[in-house]
Amino acid sequence: MRNVLLTTAMVAASLTAGVVAPGVASAAGQGPSFTFALLGDTPYGQAQEAAFPRLVADVNADDDVRLVMHAGDVKSGSTSCDDAHLTATKGLYETFEDPFVLTPGDNDWTDCHRTAAGGFLPTERLEAMRRIFYPVPGRTLGVHEMKVETQARDRDHGDYVENVRFTEKRVVFATVHVVGSSNGLAPWDQLPGGDRPELRLAEYEARKAAALDWIDQTFDAAEREHAPGVLLLLQAEPTASDGFTEIRERILERSRAYGKPVLLVHGDEHVQEAEPHYAGVPNLTRLETFGDTASQWLSVTVKPKSPEVFSWVQRIVPAA
Numbered sequence: 001m002r003n004v005l006l007t008t009a010m011v012a013a014s015l016t017a018g019v020v021a022p023g024v025a026s027a028a029g030q031g032p033s034f035t036f037a038l039l040g041d042t043p044y045g046q047a048q049e050a051a052f053p054r055l056v057a058d059v060n061a062d063d064d065v066r067l068v069m070h071a072g073d074v075k076s077g078s079t080s081c082d083d084a085h086l087t088a089t090k091g092l093y094e095t096f097e098d099p100f101v102l103t104p105g106d107n108d109w110t111d112c113h114r115t116a117a118g119g120f121l122p123t124e125r126l127e128a129m130r131r132i133f134y135p136v137p138g139r140t141l142g143v144h145e146m147k148v149e150t151q152a153r154d155r156d157h158g159d160y161v162e163n164v165r166f167t168e169k170r171v172v173f174a175t176v177h178v179v180g181s182s183n184g185l186a187p188w189d190q191l192p193g194g195d196r197p198e199l200r201l202a203e204y205e206a207r208k209a210a211a212l213d214w215i216d217q218t219f220d221a222a223e224r225e226h227a228p229g230v231l232l233l234l235q236a237e238p239t240a241s242d243g244f245t246e247i248r249e250r251i252l253e254r255s256r257a258y259g260k261p262v263l264l265v266h267g268d269e270h271v272q273e274a275e276p277h278y279a280g281v282p283n284l285t286r287l288e289t290f291g292d293t294a295s296q297w298l299s300v301t302v303k304p305k306s307p308e309v310f311s312w313v314q315r316i317v318p319a320a
Contacts, residue, residue, distance in 0.1 A: 032305055034169045035064040037098075038298040038312070040071030040235075040267025041105070041291030043089065045079060048294040051317075052092050055294045058317045060097045065299065067168070068096045068142065071267030071289050072105025072179065072235030074133075081112035081120050086132045090141070093133075099146035101173075104129055104162055105235040105268065106180035113188035121196075122188055123203055134161040157210035165218055169304045171229040174218040176211050176247075178234040180268045183208070183243030204243070212250050219254040229261040229302070229309035236268040237286065240279075248279070255284040261309040267291050272298070272314065287312065 037059045043049045059065055074089045075081070086108075093100050109129050112120040137152040139145050151163035165174040184204050187195040215232070222230045238248035255262040262284045270291030278286040287310075290296040300312040 032169075033301050033303040034066060034171075035062075035299060035301045036067035036069055037062070037065050037315075038069050038071070038265065038287075038289045038300050040289040041073040041107075041270055042070075043092065043294050044073075044076040044292050048292075049089075049092070051294040051320075053095070054320060055297065055317050056092070056095050058315070059297065060095075062299065062315075064301075065098060067098050067146070068100045069173075069233055069265070070100065070102045071233060071265060072103045073107040073267060073291070074102070074105065075107055076292075077107045077111050077114060078116040081109070081117045081125050081128075083128060083132065086128065090132055093141050094143070096141075097143045099140040099144060100142035101140050101146075101148070101164065101175060101233070102133055102162075103175040103233050103235055104133075104177055104179060106184065110179055110181050110184040110186070110188075113191040115190050119190065119192050121191065122184075123199060126203075130159075130161055137161045138164075140164075151210060151214050154213070157213060160207070160210045160214070163210060163214045165214075165221065167221075167225065167227070169302050170225065170227050171231065171302050171304055171309065172218055172222040172225070172227045173231045173233070174214065175233045176214055176218075177207055178211055178236055178238055178244070178247055180236040182241070183236065183238075183247070185243040208246060211247055215247070215250050215254060219258055222258065222260075227260070228304040229263070230255075230258065231263045231265060231302075231310070234264070234266045237266045237288070238264075252279050252281055252284070256281050259283055261285070261307075263287055263310045265289065272296070274312075285310070290314075 043052045109125040110122045112122050112125040138150045148164040148166045150161055151157050152161040162177050163175055189195050238244040264286045267289050272290045273288050275286040278284045289298050295317045297315050298312045299315050
């Protein structure tokens with residue numbers, strides 16, 4: 001069984017790369033720290049869509065927060081993947097006042113072959129996801145947009161507009177497109193006409209190659225800039241199983257060699273938890289955000305001069 005710490009109180013005694021502490025008030029570009037809101041797997045269904053504006057209002061009212069990051073799955077796996085649904089959800093995200101950074105989830109495209117989700121060809125839905133949620137390469141969503149580096153500028157991986165990188169308080173942040181359903185390897189067995197293994201595997205291999213390059217580029221940038229920490233945002237935990245093996249090993253290898261705090265952030269499993277010394281790497285911590293809820297979020301603070309660099313607290317949205 002994994003050494004998982006489920007509550008912020010339990011983490012405080014033993015984390016090396018993420019000690020739970022109150023968020024420190026600061027503004028982007030000022031002071032010693034930087035705080036962002038972390039979400040994932042939300043909103044799921046009509047009830048959460050209706051409640052989502054309260055979550056937005058709670059985040060917007062927090063003077064410490066200067067950025068919102070979402071760990072993927074903009075909808076549940078049993079709701080429609082059509083353009084109208086995706087566009088409506090994007091509209092909710094655009095009401096965050098701060099820059100909004102999103103990495104795609106499996107519910108957003110690869111699981112769209114499911115009958116309940118509309119029976120879409122996943123690769124077609126991935127194109128739609130990029131068109132709707134990443135309309136301007138190198139720019140985030142949110143009322144106040146932010147410029148970011150995007151892998152779409154890379155001639156070898158020009159399709160991957162969703163893989164972005166930026167630096168705040170000298171800490172390097174990156175999103176890496178890694179999703180559930182075995183990182184997209186799970187058969188598209190509910191697709192009308194059946195699975196399309198050649199297309200599915202070709203997509204997987206191309207996205208894996210892009211992810212491995214982006215991980216390397218992120219750590220290369222951190223080493224070049226003498227960054228005090230690195231944060232990687234994925235949708236799914238890169239477990240030691242099919243679909244994730246090479247990405248997991250690359251993250252472990254580069255984190256171990258880097259030696260400074262690395263925070264591996266993801267969603268997908270809908271259980272907020274933290275795991276220090278992830279996979280035996282002393283400076284690597286896995287942090288999973290809340291999922292399947294519009295009433296909870298994490299406030300994550302980056303304090304580059306602290307030994308831990310990363311800290312977080314749970315937040316509950318006040319009832320209406």
